[in-house]
Amino acid sequence: MGIELVTQQTVLPDMDELSFTDLELDYHVRNALKAAVQGDRDFYNQLVAVIHHKDRLVPEEVALLVTCLKALTGAVSCVRIVHHQSLLAAIFGMSLWNYGTDVMDALVEVLTSLAASSGQYVDLCLEMLVTNFMPPSSSSAHFIEFLKQPRGLDKKRQVLDRVHSTFQDIANLVPLTPLRLEKITRDRMPNIYTKEPFIVMYVENMLRLESGAAGKLVGGSMLVAIMDRLIDLDVEIAWDDILQDDFSKGIFDMELEDLEGFSDHVQQDGNELTRESLIQRFFGGNLVAEKLDSLLVLTFEHLESCRESGRLIQVFETLLQSFQKTVLTAYKSKFAQFVMFYACSLDPENCGKMFASTLVNIFVSGVYPAWRMSAVSYLASYLSRAKFVAPSFVATTLESLVKWCFDYCNNQDGDINAKAHKVFYAGCQAIMYVLCFRMRSMISVPRLRSQLLLMHIEDILRHPLKPLQVCLPSIVEEFLRLAKINQIFAVPDTSADYGMLESELSRAFGGVERLDMFFPFDPCLLRKSDRFIRPNFVYWSMVRSSYYEDEEDESASDEDIDEAGINMADNISDDEGNAHFDEFDYSLDKMSITPRDSSAKFGGRIHGFVQMPSKIRPSTSPESL
Amino acid sequence: MKIGRVPLTHDKLKVKAPLGGMGAQEQSTNLVVYLHPSIANCVNDSILRELSSLLFTYNETFDGVVLAYDPNVRSNLAKILPGIHPYLGVRLKAKLLLFSPKPNKLLEGEVVKISRQSIHAVILGFSSAVMADEDIRDEFKYKVKHGKEVFVSRHHKKHKIKVGTIIRFLVKSFDEEILHVSGSLVAANTGCARWLDTNLEEWSQADSTTRKRKDRDEKEQKTADDKLMASRDMPSLKKDDRIKKLKKKRKEHT
Structure with missing residues (x-):
């Protein structure tokens, strides 16, 4: 307060040869704004010019800019959206990234008071702040380099701290801002073709919003939006890219x-080829995969911080809903599902069980066969691959799967029909797949062994629907082999009893989408995110x-x-x-x-x-x- | 899963009782909620969800913002709309709590920020209000006391507006989209609500010095009550009592 800018006299010869107190300056700016409404735009235009001036500001110009912004802060009630468009455009066109901290501070103050002065400016101010999640796109190449230096990181911190504290300030004055912010953040989210550092930075900010004070209000949709983007990136990686x-x-x-x-x-x-070089070979040039990898890592780190702050379960509920809508329904998602896997690994007791039971529910009572089959694939893959899932829980879940399959085939008396009973076959395949991975750990516990024996697995496998002939031969063979070794199921010794195993049948039940060959939690192929998954993963x-x-x-x-x-x-x-x-x-x-x-x-x-x-x-x- | 937009029609509005000076009032409404047949198995939830979608947004039919609802489905029969999708029209009576600030209406809000040029307040915790300096009467002087910004009345030293104060102001305009109220503190019956409540009679005293004391006392009570009625559509019983007590005290003193 009470800034007297001596420099001002020298820089602005137009102004009277006086030193101004900020009250006077305020008055001047107000008059300029009012005069502009009347049609006299001289002083107003000077003001706009000062704000518009961006390049290579000398200290005097910076001081002038700060002064003008401060004066504007006091005069916002005189700003009219119709008459002062050029001024507003100049303000909203500024990027925090281009200025030093003093201008940043003055600018966010203007934004705060503009947003609070009238409902019309709230959206504009929020949009401007959201744009500042990322450096200005006009000089993106410069900033990508700049951000690698410590100086760049400092700058990033300065800008983003201000952006987020300004959200808070505006929300204190206009309580409904989180609603608008949510929409604006979602709408402005960069598309998948944005350069990696930028999209990563944006998502970082979204996650920061999620964990911030407004998180309760906007957090859910931030997570959903991030999951959507992950899926977008995921489907962008074609199978052809991998092969x-x-x-x-x-x-x-x-x-x-x-x-x-x-x-x-x-x-x-x-054996000289390491995993690294293999990844290099698969994804060396694949920018989309790299982006996805970085975003996954960000999400994983965020989930971990959520667990530390004890709100993982809420976050997980949101994720689970989003999973059902996006990942589950996407065609053979490749990597995005690992968000769920990692979240479950952080809290197997709550999240892990919730995840499994949701999948069981979808499988048992879902509407669309394709989703049910996907769900059971996810379930099987999850139960098999997650190291943190207790054998007893696997047994319980398996039991509900078996029960459904048993009830199903009891009500059917037809012969093999891969297409008509595809959900059933998917269920059987899932049961066998899980058993391939988990049979050993289950039968070593007597209680689980007897639980396993009491299920009607044999009845299902011997049913005239002949799941053994329809399911993937590789799984069936492995399952039969293991059953024989462990002497647990009285199933036929060799596949010979069943004649030639035909993968055509499994293809038929999988449909053109080949859902029979969908194992979502197969080892993660992404370099950076792998280290989060690996410790909890069963190979x-x-x-x-x-x-x-x-x-x-x-x-x-x-x-x-x-x-x-x-x-x-x-x-x-x-x-x-x-x-x-x-x-x-x-x-x-x-x-x-x-x-x-x-x-x-x-x-x-x-x-x-x-x-x-x-x-x-x-x-x-x-x-x- | 929400399928399609479920239209909500509104038959009749009946204002029941206004609720305090915050600008919210309860209304009984007759509504028809049209539900997609696919959600026919969870009608109650769907109705609640539909009503929830009204919350905190301005609705032209109600001419206000729905803050709370209390639906009451009268009958389990629904009218089926003929068409491609046979929507179910469920009739219900709902009590809605509406917030509808109209110009020149008195509202109350909590001050959240004060600057030389403006006072910012929040009404009912969700709607923002701003009073620019041209809408603050000259009686109030901006001061910085102990590092805190306050507006103090030049006539009554105790009449202060600072952060946390509940202020009463006149509505100038209302931005329906962001629920932003532009207010005014020009009228004499605006300012710190607590100060106004306790000092209204003094204030009217100054207006009616020529009257005899007895008359004045009667009159004072009346005007005070009138003022109160004007300022709060329905004064709460509590406040009334308090004022009466104050008056009693004063009488005892004299």
């Missing part, structure tokens, strides 16, 4: 055999190893198995060798999906047995490679 050149041969893109050539390549290189290699010990005892007749076993033992001794794990995983993968007879066609090898697809999406990953 590049040398993987593009084969019957259809998603066959793992397509990757076989690649695996040979790995082996030839003497097939880990499961396989536990089975293998048994297997070795029982029969080491099959040489292929032997080889695999040795390989694996080697790899496991090398704890750090995740890449080795991956590699081993792949050796399973490459044999996974295609029916036996076609293997010769591709690799020219004869596989001893068809193994469990550690990941059926080829997409999937270096994990498996």
Whole structure:
């Protein structure tokens, strides 16, 4: 208060040769504004010019700008949206990023008082502030470099702190601003083609809003908007991006055999190919994947901070709703679902159980078959891959799945019909898939073992609907093998009893979307987000190893198995060798999906047995490679 | 899942009783909510959701902002609208709490910010009000006391407006979109609500010095009550009592 700007006399010769107190200045600016309404725009135009002047301000000009802004703060009641358009345009055209802290402070004060002075300006002020989430796009290249320096980070902090505190100030004066802010933030969200640092910065700000004071009001829609953007990015990554050149041969893109050539390549290189280089190979040039990766990391970090502040459960409820609307309904989402996985890993007791029971509900009582099938795929994949899910909970969930399937097939007396009973087959496949991963841990607990035995799994599998013939052969074979080893289900010894396993049937039940081959929580292929997922993730290699010990005892007749076993033992001794794990995983993968007879066609090898697809999406990953 | 826009029609408005000086009043309404047949299995929830969608937005039919609702579905029969989608028209009576600031109406709000050029207040916690300096009568002088900004009356030292004060002001205009009230403190019966309540009679005393004391006392009570009625559409019983007590005290003194 009480600024007397001596400099002003020198800079503004138009002004009277006086030093002004800010009250006088106020008066001058008011008069200028009023005169402009009357038609005398001289002083008004000077004012606009001062505010408009952006480039290379000398200290005197900065001082003048600050003074003018302060005077304007007092005179906002004289601003008329009709008569002072150029002034408003100049103010709203300013970017906090272009100025020092004193101008920033003066500017946000003008914005606050403008927003509070009349309802017309609220939206404009909020929009201007939201625009400042990111540096001005006109000089984006400059800012991308600038933001990598400590000076740039300082600037970012200065700007964003002011932006968010101004939201707070405006909300104190105009309590309904969060409503408008919510809409504006959603509408202004940059599209997926925005440069990575910018979209990341914007999402950072959205998350900051979510955790801020207005979070209760706007938080939900921020999360939903972020999930939407994640899905947008996700669908932008086509399967073709994952299966590049040398993987593009084969019957259809998603066959793992397509990757076989690649695996040979790995082996030839003497395991020198690390996971990193594989990712590089998949996603090296894929900007969309990098963006998605960065946004996922941001979201993960945010979820973690939510857990620390004890509001993870509320956030999770929002996420779950959004998941049902976007991720679940999106066609084979590849990465966005890991937000759910990570949230569940942070609080398995509440979030994890809520997630599973929601999926069960959708499967059991959903309306659209495709969504029900997706839901059960998510469920199966989640129960199998999440390390933090207790076996007892797996058993309980499995029980509800089995119950539904049992009731379903009791009411059916037809023969195999992949299309008509696709939801049922999806359920059966999910049950087998989960058992492939979890059978071992479940039967080691006597109570769970008996619970498992009491379910009607055998009845379902022996039903004339013949799920064993329809479900994915790789899963069925692995399941049967494990059932035999563990002597838990009295199912036929070999697939021979069921005749040729035909993947055509599974294709039929999966429909053109191939929902039969959808395993959403297969290893995450994104570089940065992987470190959040990895500690809580069950890789097939880990499961396989536990089975293998048994297997070795029982029969080491099959040489292929032997080889695999040795390989694996080697790899496991090398704890750090995740890449080795991956590699081993792949050796399973490459044999996974295609029916036996076609293997010769591709690799020219004869596989001893068809193994469990550690990941059926080829997409999937270096994990498996 | 919300399917389609569910139209809501409004048959008849009946103002029941105004609620205090905050500008909110209760109204009984007869409504018809049209529900999409797909949500016919959760009619009650759907009705509540529809009514919720009215909250905190200005609605022309009601000529106000719905703050709260209390629906009462009279019958479980709904009229079916013929058409591609056979919407169900559910009739209900609802009590709505409406906020409808009209020009020249007195409102009360809590001051949240004071600057030399303006006073900012919040009404009922959601609507913002601003009084620009040309709408603040000259009686009030801007001062900074102990680092806090206040407006103090030049005539009554105790009549102050600071952050946290409940002020009473006249509505100049109302922005229906953002629910922003532009107010005025020009009229003499505006200012700090508490001060006005306790000092109204003194204020009227000054107006009627020529009258005899007895007459004046009677008159004073009447004017005070009138003023109160004017300022608050329905004075709460509590406040009335308080004023009467004050008067009693004064009488005892004299």
